[in-house]
Each structure stands twice: as structure tokens, then as C-alpha cells.
Amino acid sequence: MTGLITMDDLTNEEILSILDDAERLLPVARGELYLPLLRGRIMGNLFFEPSTRTRMSFETAMKRLGGDVVNLGDVKTSSVVKGETLFDTIQMVDGYTDIIAMRHPRQGAAQYAQDAARVPILNGGDGAGNHPTQTMLDLFTIRQAHGRLDGLKVVLAGDLRYGRTVHSLSHALTRFGCELIFASPTLLQMPAEIVSDLREHGATVTETEDLYGSIDDADVIYMTRIQKERFADEDEYARCAGAYKLHAKHLGDVKGDMIIMHPLPRVDEIHPSVDETRHARYFEQAFNGVVARMALLCRLLGVTVPADVMAQGGAL
Amino acid sequence: MSNEQSMRRVTAIRNGTVIDHVPSGQALRVLEMLGIAGETSVPVSLVMNVPSKKLGSKDIIKVEDRELTQSELDRLALVAPDAHVAIIRAYVVAEKLSINLGEEVVNVVRCTFSNCITTNAREPLAHRLRVVSRDPLHLRCHYCGRPQDLDELVKNAL
Numbered sequence: 417m418t419g420l421i422t423m424d425d426l427t428n429e430e431i432l433s434i435l436d437d438a439e440r441l442l443p444v445a446r447g448e449l450y451l452p453l454l455r456g457r458i459m460g461n462l463f464f465e466p467s468t469r470t471r472m473s474f475e476t477a478m479k480r481l482g483g484d485v486v487n488l489g490d491v492k493t494s495s496v497v498k499g500e501t502l503f504d505t506i507q508m509v510d511g512y513t514d515i516i517a518m519r520h521p522r523q524g525a526a527q528y529a530q531d532a533a534r535v536p537i538l539n540g541g542d543g544a545g546n547h548p549t550q551t552m553l554d555l556f557t558i559r560q561a562h563g564r565l566d567g568l569k570v571v572l573a574g575d576l577r578y579g580r581t582v583h584s585l586s587h588a589l590t591r592f593g594c595e596l597i598f599a600s601p602t603l604l605q606m607p608a609e610i611v612s613d614l615r616e617h618g619a620t621v622t623e624t625e626d627l628y629g630s631i632d633d634a635d636v637i638y639m640t641r642i643q644k645e646r647f648a649d650e651d652e653y654a655r656c657a658g659a660y661k662l663h664a665k666h667l668g669d670v671k672g673d674m675i676i677m678h679p680l681p682r683v684d685e686i687h688p689s690v691d692e693t694r695h696a697r698y699f700e701q702a703f704n705g706v707v708a709r710m711a712l713l714c715r716l717l718g719v720t721v722p723a724d725v726m727a728q729g730g731a732l
Numbered sequence: 733m734s735n736e737q738s739m740r741r742v743t744a745i746r747n748g749t750v751i752d753h754v755p756s757g758q759a760l761r762v763l764e765m766l767g768i769a770g771e772t773s774v775p776v777s778l779v780m781n782v783p784s785k786k787l788g789s790k791d792i793i794k795v796e797d798r799e800l801t802q803s804e805l806d807r808l809a810l811v812a813p814d815a816h817v818a819i820i821r822a823y824v825v826a827e828k829l830s831i832n833l834g835e836e837v838v839n840v841v842r843c844t845f846s847n848c849i850t851t852n853a854r855e856p857l858a859h860r861l862r863v864v865s866r867d868p869l870h871l872r873c874h875y876c877g878r879p880q881d882l883d884e885l886v887k888n889a890l
């Protein structure tokens with residue numbers, strides 16, 4: 417494996433084995449243990465569009481493992497604005513670093529960078545394309561809660577049309593035999609070609625506009641933000657988005673171990689009353705971004721995560 | 733009707749290229765893809781929808797005083813992958829060219845997706861489209877992964 421551009425770069429076995437590595441790295445991610453597996457390595461953080469969360473998560477992951485990070489800096493003042501091609505930028509950073517984490521507004525940019533680079537590329541999002549590290553942290557969060565990925569019933573809700581996160585996650589969950597329920601307003605339905613592609617790959621998919629009627633036997637509810645800009649006017653938005661908001665009062669009959677996820681930031685699709693329930697998992701999910709990226713960095717750099725992390729690590 | 737008879741529907745050409753076995757109705761698209769539609773200085777003759785044993789019906793194109801190059805053949809592969817191409821010199825077939833559609837179409841056309849990284853003309857890496865299926869023809873961009881609209885693709889010849 418060179419870099420990680422799409423989830424298709426990983427087999428199911430590789431996914432599970434990386435999730436195992438991530439599991440073992442949890443105490444390191446939490447700062448309870450010092451394990452400098454990546455000491456002496458440098459990661460280039462190339463964010464051609466702002467995404468503070470993802471950039472910080474990559475940076476934290478590298479630093480928790482004792483590695484260093486160099487940043488592209490503000491896109492507005494860097495050479496990119498002066499018209500440098502992605503190819504040239506990659507040539508430069510490739511010489512400085514051992515691995516590159518990148519986000520770019522154009523689709524295909526990560527694959528392009530991988531073809532131009534010697535070091536592995538970790539795709540942190542390319543346009544409306546792929547965002548595999550997000551999918552890995554989502555899978556990690558689901559497996560952490562349920563102890564498995566196969567055979568779960570997962571409700572994905574909100575904006576399923578434009579959200580690349582839910583597209584990529586749906587494909588990954590299909591590979592593990594999950595049952596998918598897509599709950600969204602008609603305007604924001606999962607694109608038909610994705611649904612047919614998922615079905616071709618053996619997925620059981622149900623499409624509905626009724627979120628509340630779909631949650632009682634769910635193992636996971638994955639919420640997403642519905643953006644106002646998608647609608648013609650304010651009234652239409654209020655009418656549609658109102659049916660895709662979770663409040664603690666909706667959770668009376670759900671399964672005890674059901675978890676609620678959200679890629680964050682949320683606006684009001686998950687009411688703060690949900691935060692107090694045992695179902696809320698979105699803040700852990702955000703934290704899991706660090707540990708999932710730690711495991712991916714090790715894998716792409718060819719560094720083995722020791723079986724007994726506690727024995728290898730030291731105090732901070 | 734024999735092949736010879738259908739060929740004779742248009743005048744024999746002295747020098748140039750004959751493209752036979754073009755899928756019926758696709759001749760204009762072929763010309764567009766080859767960039768010899770419209771303001772070309774060479775004479776072009778077409779026959780469309782003539783009966784064909786192999787295809788049911790087909791189109792035939794004759795381009796005078798011009799021999800197709802390899803890169804034009806590569807473009808032809810995207811619209812008429814089973815066409816037969818003959819180079820005519822002094823009224824006789826001097827050469828038969830074969831069209832090869834490989835696993836990937838490299839530097840023939842540009843990806844049709846408007847937000848693809850390859851839309852920046854200054855990016856130097858090759859334009860690469862993966863052949864996902866041949867019949868019907870489905871292509872995907874190597875970089876952005878988007879499926880390609882063949883009608884759009886005709887406008888994106890490099």
C-alpha cells in the first residue's frame with residue numbers, strides 16, 4: 417500500500433487490523449502513555465482549504481507518536497495562490513517529509529498528488545470525493561460500541577445527497593454486511609446511483625422520510641447537518657429540516673446500546689438534551705479521529721504497533 | 733448489400749482515409765471527436781444508416797487528403813471502437829489500421845467533471861480515464877473517479 421486515497425485501497429482485513437492497532441493506541445492518544453513510534457518522522461500537513469478540525473486531528477496524531485509536523489500555512493499567503501501547480505507543491509513537500517496529509521477543494525487531488533509523490537499521501541478530503549480517514553474513525557467508533565461491524569442496523573439521517581461522509585461510510589458498512597436505512601427529505605436523498613451501487617454490492621437499503629419511525633431497532637443513528645443554502649427559502653428549510661432533529665424525548669423506545677453519531681460541527685440537528693444520554697457518541701467520535709489517524713500513520717509508514725503497547729510505552 | 737457496393741455509395745477517393753463500420757448514426761460524432769467537423773478544409777463524405785451484415789446498419793466516412801494519426805485513432809476508439817480504418821493512396825488501400833481500446837485512455841481526452849483536479853490545464857500529469865466496461869463503453873477518471881459522459885467527452889478531446 418502506498419497512500420490512502422479511497423477506502424477501496426484497503427481490504428476488509430486491513431481495515432479490521434488498522435482498527436485493532438487504533439484500539440491499542442488509545443492510551444497513547446489519551447496522553448496516558450508515551451510511545452514515540454514515529455520519532456524522527458515528519459508529516460507534511462497540506463490543507464488547501466481550511467478545515468481546522470481535520471488538520472488538528474492529523475497534527476495531534478503525529479505528535480502523540482513523537483513525530484513532527486510541517487504545515488503549508490495559510491493558503492491565502494502561500495505559493496499556491498501565486499499559481500503554483502499541485503504537482504510542483506507536492507514535489508517540494510515530498511522532499512521535506514516522510515508522509516503527507518492533505519485536503520484539497522478539487523476532486524481527484526489526492527490521487528493526483530500520490531502519482532506525483534514518492535511519500536505516501538493520506539487523503540483528508542478532496543472536493544466532494546473521498547475522505548477515508550473520516551470513514552475509518554466512524555468505523556472505529558461503531559466497532560468500539562458494538563464490538564463488531566457486521567450485521568448492524570445503521571440509520572443515516574439528514575443531508576444524504578451532498579454529504580461525502582455518508583456516501584463513503586455507506587459503502588464501507590455495506591462491505592461489512594450492515595443493513596442501511598436512509599432517512600432524509602426527498603430533496604436531500606442519497607443519490608440514486610449510489611443506492612443502486614450499494615444494492616449491487618449486496619446491501620439491504622431502505623429509503624424513508626420518517627426518521628423517528630426508523631430508530632427503535634437501530635444500532636447506530638448517524639446524523640448529519642442540513643444546510644439552509646440547499647433550500648429555495650427559509651420556510652421550505654424549516655419544514656424539511658424540522659423532521660430530522662433528535663431530542664432526548666425521541667429516544668424512549670430505542671435499543672439500550674444504540675449510539676448516536678455526528679461528524680460535527682452540529683447546529684441544531686441534535687438537541688443538547690441528547691448529550692446527557694448514554695447514546696451520545698459524537699464527542700468520542702471526534703476524539704477517535706486522532707487514534708484512527710495514529711493507526712493509519714503507522715500503517716502507511718510501515719511501523720508496527722506493538723501487541724503490548726503498555727509494556728513498550730513509558731510515562732509522559 | 734456487399735461491402736463493396738455500400739462503399740461505392742460515395743465516390744472513391746484518391747488519397748485519404750476511409751472509416752467503415754461506424755455504429756449507425758454516429759458518423760457526426762466521430763467527425764466531432766476527430767476535430768474534422770465544421771470548418772475543415774479537406775473534403776469529407778458520409779453515408780449513414782447503410783445496411784451491414786455485422787452491425788445491422790452502419791455509417792461510413794471518407795476523408796480526403798488526410799491520413800489519420802495514432803492519436804486520432806485513439807480518439808476514434810471512444811466513439812467507434814469497432815470501426816475499420818483504411819488509408820487510401822492512389823485509389824487503393826495502402827494500409828489497414830486497427831483501433832485499440834486498452835485498459836486506460838491516456839492523454840486522449842480530458843475528464844468531464846468540472847471540479848476535477850485535471851481541469852487545471854497547467855497540471856502536468858497525464859489525463860487518464862479507466863475503461864470500466866467496453867460494451868456499453870463506461871469510463872471513469874483515474875483521479876476523481878467520476879463516470880464520464882460520452883457526449884460531453886467528445887468536446888474534451890485533447
Ligand SMILES: [Zn+2]
Nearest residue numbers: 843848873876
Ligand atoms: Zn476527473
